[in-house]
Amino acid sequence: MPLVGIVMGSDSDMAVMGKAAAILEQFGISYEMRIISAHREPDLFFEYAKGAKDRGIKVLIAGAGMAAHLPGMCAALFPLPVIGVPMHTTSLGGRDSLYSILQMPTGIPVATVAIGGAANAGLLAARILAVADDGLLKKLEDYAAAMEAQVKAKDERLQEKGFRGYAQDE
Numbered sequence: 746m747p748l749v750g751i752v753m754g755s756d757s758d759m760a761v762m763g764k765a766a767a768i769l770e771q772f773g774i775s776y777e778m779r780i781i782s783a784h785r786e787p788d789l790f791f792e793y794a795k796g797a798k799d800r801g802i803k804v805l806i807a808g809a810g811m812a813a814h815l816p817g818m819c820a821a822l823f824p825l826p827v828i829g830v831p832m833h834t835t836s837l838g839g840r841d842s843l844y845s846i847l848q849m850p851t852g853i854p855v856a857t858v859a860i861g862g863a864a865n866a867g868l869l870a871a872r873i874l875a876v877a878d879d880g881l882l883k884k885l886e887d888y889a890a891a892m893e894a895q896v897k898a899k900d901e902r903l904q905e906k907g908f909r910g911y912a913q914d915e
């Protein structure tokens with residue numbers, strides 16, 4: 746049974762939302778991925794979001810662009826955490842998606858990540874689940890330690906080679 750539901754308004758969101766799925770796979774978290782449009786198929790969307798809790802979903806990651814109502818409506822229908830991923834858009838650079846997802850009214854929270862920030866959405870879902878899963882918490886701590894080691898290694902190389910040498914070796 747999947748613990749996380751990844752839902753997006755269109756297949757045009759897939760390249761971004763795939764980053765959330767990749768993170769969940771990296772941490773061994775079961776998920777399902779659906780394309781369901783809140784605007785173009787409202788009845789199906791309602792059924793999906795309303796039924797997610799009873800199917801064992803603990804966190805929803807919802808991505809949408811433009812007038813991005815999908816994450817907010819997920820939060821209206823699903824009582825557990827919803828993470829919203831605003832899509833970049835050509836006309837307004839994703840500000841339309843960002844504000845639509847971010848500016849939720851009091852009482853219906855959506856944890857909004859950066860425009861296109863689906864990897865962080867996956868990580869945030871993992872952190873939420875790690876509250877009750879020590880094995881997952883350990884994996885998250887190891888992930889953070891590996892990132893720290895990578896940055897340290899880059900700085901050591903910079904100190905050794907200087908900025909010209911550093912760029913040349915890339």
Ligand code: RP5
Pocket residue numbers: 753754755756757758782784808809810811832
């Ligand atoms: C939203 O409208 C989707 O989430 C997508 O980001 C945007 C454009 O959808 P398409 O016209 O590409 O299907 O519902």
